[in-house]
Amino acid sequence: MAGTAAGVHYDLVMARAYDVAAVERKWQDRWRVERTYEVENDDPRPLFYSLCMYPYPSGPAHQGHVRNYTFGDLVVRHRTMNGYAVLSPIGFDSFGLPAENAAIQTGTHPRVFTEARIAELKDSLSRLGAVYDWRREVRSHDPEYMRWNQAIFLRFLDAGLAYRASAKVNWCPGCQTVLANEQVLSDGRCERSGDPVEKRDLEQWFFRITSYADELLAALDGLQWPDRVKTMQRNWIGRSEGAEFDLAVQGSDGSPSDLSIRVFTTRPDTSFGMTYAVLAPEHPMVEQLTTDEHKAAVEALVRQADASSELERMRAAEAGPELEKRGVFTGSSVINPFNREPVPVYVADYVLMGYGTGAIMAVPAEDERDFAFAQTYGLPVVRTVQPPEAFEGGAYSGEGEKINSGFLNGLDVATAKERAIEWLEKEGIGTRKVNYRLRDWLVSRQRFWGCPIPVVYCPDHGIVGVPEEQLPVLAPDDVEFLPSGQSPLALHEEFLQTTCPICGGPARRETDTMDTFVDSSWYFLRFCDPWWHDGPVDAVAVRRWMPVDEYIGGVEHAILHLLYARFFQRALIDVGLLPEIEREPFRHYFAQGMIRMAGSKMSKSKGNLIAPSSYYERVGADALRLFHLFVGPPEEDFDWSDQTDEIIDGCGRFLDRLWRSLLEAPAPERSGEPTAADLEVRRLVHRTVMAVSEDIERWSFNTAVAHCQELSNSLVRYGRIDGGPHEEVFVEAADSLLLLLAPMTPHVSAEIWERRHLGQPGVHLQHWPSFDPALVVEDHVTMVVQVNGKVRDRIEVAPSIAAAEAEELALSSDRVRSALGGATPSRVIVRPPSLVNVVP
């Protein structure tokens, strides 16, 4: 037999010590039939909720899944052996675009397509030996899950957390539909039709996540999450403190008019340096402030900004600080309230309508973007902070003494900010203001394969929620998937036509579906009691299991999914759908590293997937699991290379040696007083138990495997010592090793254990081994003797050696004396029992 991986041809020539396929199948069946990892909600043991991010079912598992679910399975089995009732559920994030695209291409209904992919994924997870309480399986497209998803939407609607507003979206004129950002090619064209994508204002549904911005930010501090993930979320929320204030528009006679522009700044202290003001092209006052003379130029710029897609702007941003900032003068001026000077008002596309007030005061001396714009358009620069003497750049945004700033002169930046805000508030011109980069969550999707948004539009009553007893609103099955890309729902008259729940008159159904991130924002709550019929979640079950003790998943979800889920948990508590539990859903989050190939992420779209199934057949799931645990720190990326297959084979060889050394060697018969060599083995066993236990606790699986391998190597050697191994010592060593390996390589561990302990409970039902502290203490250690920091000798000493004795021993060493060359030590650093450093 032969297989192909990474384009490299290899031969299946490993002669195994045991029938890997039979052993793995046997135990996978056993765990399922005996319901080993099903857990009841009234389990009396201490509780532990372990969860891997539920997968999007794209077919059989890929190596990223294998890595993820191997880690998760290790946690589940390890915690179970430590006496916990472990909740280990899984489900499928089964709505989404790929199934819909497949439907358009092949005509297969997305449900049929998706359920086939789920079956494939389930099969490959089972073949990995990953264990779950399958009774709790939840799939986003299950009508029962959709029902509660919609009920949550309606509750959010009632609470004002869901609202409808106009938003700029990517619109493809050829396909007559809205596109997700990912569907717009990098050159700004539609991925399907190739037409240039436009921006359009459409009515869309939003969740008011911004109401929680402050709490979501503040609560990050208390989370046991990787710092980089917390930082990413912090940056995403992007809190900025500053001030908002009015700039009065200058009237025709030169005095302030009633009209004013509100601006936001994080640097109110620099206000004296304002030399112009800018409106975003979409700002509602643009037309009003544009004089006849400048009308043509302003309209041209506004049209240009309107036509450019998000991606085009992103690309423009990539150009860096040299980016040409397009802007035109409106013909109007505003009065700087700080110094009563008029400054010109521009319209420019570097100011965004979506942030702050969509208008800014421009201070070129202290802002790089304003500086670049001022240079291009010949606008003055007035410094309000004294830069350091050596400073040669344009804009200076650092610390310094305030200058040219009236009542702020002489102050430092922080104090000046405070004074400026106080002054604005006292004068009634403005207020202190905090802004966030975070926007409300746009949840509408003009897609078929998603959860329908459960509202109807009545000519008389407007937006009306579908009554809860009529949920779920399900999409009809008799739809046609057209290559136009338009959602079939919008063309389905029977679905579209409905009646108003209030007046019974004719009404039209919403045809948008929800972003699939909505589905994944609360599935972990549903797992606590997926059978609950009276609401999305059962308060009792949720109180018991939540929060998730260990959440495991790819760092690619570090921002959106984790932020949305944190928002949902809070919002559900606040609208009364969740009891008053901890407001953070995930106590501990582990972000696993990516599998990469030649530097880029391994993914279906890149065509560089290496399916695990060939490895299940070639070396078995245990060897593949061991490889993923062993090959490096779980949080770091791993580069799949030509050498990877050889490492995986090595893992298989290790398991073969384990099998042979524990099952095929003659049974040890020696008893009586243990010898020094026996004791040495016992020490190693107990040290290994301690080391592996610690390694697993701190997620250092690669060293846990290495420690097991060391013990195994010693055990092989011990099996061959003169006189044979001592029976009890060997059994203790063998059993300990199997217990340590049980969460990592469950099939072979279970099989060897069963063969060695016929009729007794299986290895996974045993308690995790403990170690004897007395046996962990070394009876002798190697003391390093350095001369001037260089190792010159190593001396075996007792761990309890006194400093004086250590020093004496070190100084009497021949090697040390010759290294000293007769010189008298000026200083001796003694760190018993590990080190002595003699300084000449």
Added chain:
RNA sequence: GCCCGGAUGGCGGAAUCGGUAGACGCGGAGGCCUCAAAAGCCUUUGCCGGCAACGGCGUGCGGGUUCGAGUCCCGCUCCGGGCACCA
């Protein structure tokens, strides 16, 4: 541009608190077994010099702190990730 990671033998990686650099594995070399091979087993393997004992060098680069630095500090280079005109 800003913010976060990372860089250790031929390769993946270890070194948990500033104290023996290279655990464990892959690969390589030599040997045993075999008619031969595969598998398995044993020995060896950071680099340079040396028959050897041993000596020198060595954790991306340049400095520094320290008796002692892969680990701490300052300044860089390269690689990866996130954000990206957010006022």
